[in-house]
Amino acid sequence: MEYKIANRMSTIQGSIIREIFKSANDPEMISLAGGNPAPETFPSEELADIAYDILKNNPVLSLQYSVTEGYEPLKKKVRQMLKDSEGIDAPQDQVMILSGAQQCMDLCSKILINPGDTIIVEEPSFIGSLNAFRSFEPNMVGVPMDEDGMRMDALRKAIEENNNVKFIYTIPTFQNPSGITMSLERRKELYEIALENQILIIEDNPYAELTFDGSKLPTLKSMDIADIVIYAGSFSKILSPGMRLGFTLAPAEIVAKMTIAKQMSDVHTGILNQLMADGFIERYDIYEYIARARKIYGKKCAHMLKCMEKYFPPEVKYTHPTGGLFIWATMPSGYNSMKVSDICAAAKVAFVPGNAFAVDMNKPSPSFRLNYSSMDYDKIEEGIRILGETLTEIMNVKSKA
């Protein structure tokens, strides 16, 4: 039988991101490709006790169907965390527990995007979000970034030149893939522009807690006097990604629509997982664990940067992130990171070529993303050594040619 697939799927190239996740799970691969948190940050002993206690003491609550909006006590704890950590005052009915922050992108796309509507994204940006958007057939417009984040001149131009802009998608802090953090001035300007043009902002903020030195900039949501920001948060980088726990803080009307869409998608987020997160925050000081994770990531990042200094040819430039999970490296223009990726994959080293994060994935990119969180120190060095040697060889060949 010839299967007639819907048109919306034709623009999605599933291969790259699927290969990332597969390679991240291949024990023989040195994967600098994924966004996997460091496994040594998982509080597995604590969670084992909590899961046991919940299932013993609350068997019905933890195994029966639950409500779509999420477990109310966990929503309350999320509100408290948003208050303590980001200075955001979040009403209970504007918080919703999701099956990972990825689901926020899926549900927002579903409830907001008519085919052909414009959405504006930073370029480069997170492939998982871009694909979620793509699958609802928007006119996706990329706005370039500089070291302070999304460029406001380009944003204004994108809004002027495109009708019906539904939302602006940004990861303002420790951006994926670039590691760039949007400056305070830019944040204010972005909010002003969005407000002036009555355009929603989706603020994706999964990495904010992973600041190496503890410093933080105000979130766009904390500036949101007019209910135009949809905020997405995640437990993936502070507790466990395998539990698939994220949340949104959004205008009540948007939450109501997202609830309907979630009902049709997965009914509710696994309730045992919600109870485990709730129990963990109840019993332990989650900020102590976050502080530990910050240290681990800061050290791993410094280690990778040291290795890059040692093994990379000087022509390759890269960011020096102050938090998050990623370093963004760029070869001189004309080089194609996809080719480097192919060579390294054969040598069992994986990373993500830059075109994966572009609006037009078919355009070759000289940039690539490196993750320092999931591998141990030796593997980071080994991976960067192989990658560095490959880069050196390629540059030598080209300079000789």
Place this chain on the structure above:
Amino acid sequence: MEYKIANRMSTIQGSIIREIFKSANDPEMISLAGGNPAPETFPSEELADIAYDILKNNPVLSLQYSVTEGYEPLKKKVRQMLKDSEGIDAPQDQVMILSGAQQCMDLCSKILINPGDTIIVEEPSFIGSLNAFRSFEPNMVGVPMDEDGMRMDALRKAIEENNNVKFIYTIPTFQNPSGITMSLERRKELYEIALENQILIIEDNPYAELTFDGSKLPTLKSMDIADIVIYAGSFSKILSPGMRLGFTLAPAEIVAKMTIAKQMSDVHTGILNQLMADGFIERYDIYEYIARARKIYGKKCAHMLKCMEKYFPPEVKYTHPTGGLFIWATMPSGYNSMKVSDICAAAKVAFVPGNAFAVDMNKPSPSFRLNYSSMDYDKIEEGIRILGETLTEIMNVKSKA
């Protein structure tokens, strides 16, 4: 700000199904509305031990990101269950673990439906599936049922009269909401018609294991010589719905597209939940637990039927299911079950009026769905008594008028 919601959301009435789930979680409500399994069937002690052991012994596997297709050993166990229980030979790459069977409907809709494409559904049918389909803006055509399931004359007519039929959706066994099981002859005929017209079938089969006397009819998937059936199964009714674990068995090309769509939706199904199901099937004989559940549901169903005999006016007819979770009751034509539902809700008894399961939800229905699995014996009797008295009163008023 005025939020511009996408057109696809305009046809979805979220209120009914959300109220069902909320009422099912309201401790003061006698809810005959939900589809909640009996909590006494949950193997919570066993799952507590398993969760503890997994988190202690496999902390990284159980808390790290995992692959979109699902945990391979669990997929293997699903294949074995499909073989033992349904006589289906399922290749490993055609099985995929989902976040509940609901997700199968969401992903299938996403990868298959272009706006305006025809899909054919039994009428009445499960509201969760209908809403998932609706949200991708198909031309949804209902086919009436009789006591043997979907009527084949009406199905042929629907196919003749509509272009571009993408799939036929059916719950052939212990259908939700009607409790009807499609006869063997009808199954064969349905498969023949679909094959002849090169139309996919989505076979939703979450209740098949809940057969009171152990008897079973062959699934459509077991007849599928031409790879035209997408089969959806669930752990919700045999292990726990709160864990959100379902699966699909589908043609490899469909699974590949669903994998891409799932990646954009929730990345993967909670891995601890997958490991818990895997561990449960590994350590225990799941069929012993299923046999226990069958007995519980058979007794609860018989109890509800006895109460209905006692309290319902003779004008109200109802099905006598041989499995599953639901009884479908029908008042004489002209009566509106939505009105009965409103009166009973005030008396703290909830059930689902029939129009919720129709293609046109705005058309009043004399039918309604009753669930016997989630309440205890006393509450079932109390609920049916209040409902019966309400029905009697309404019939008396009308007959006097």
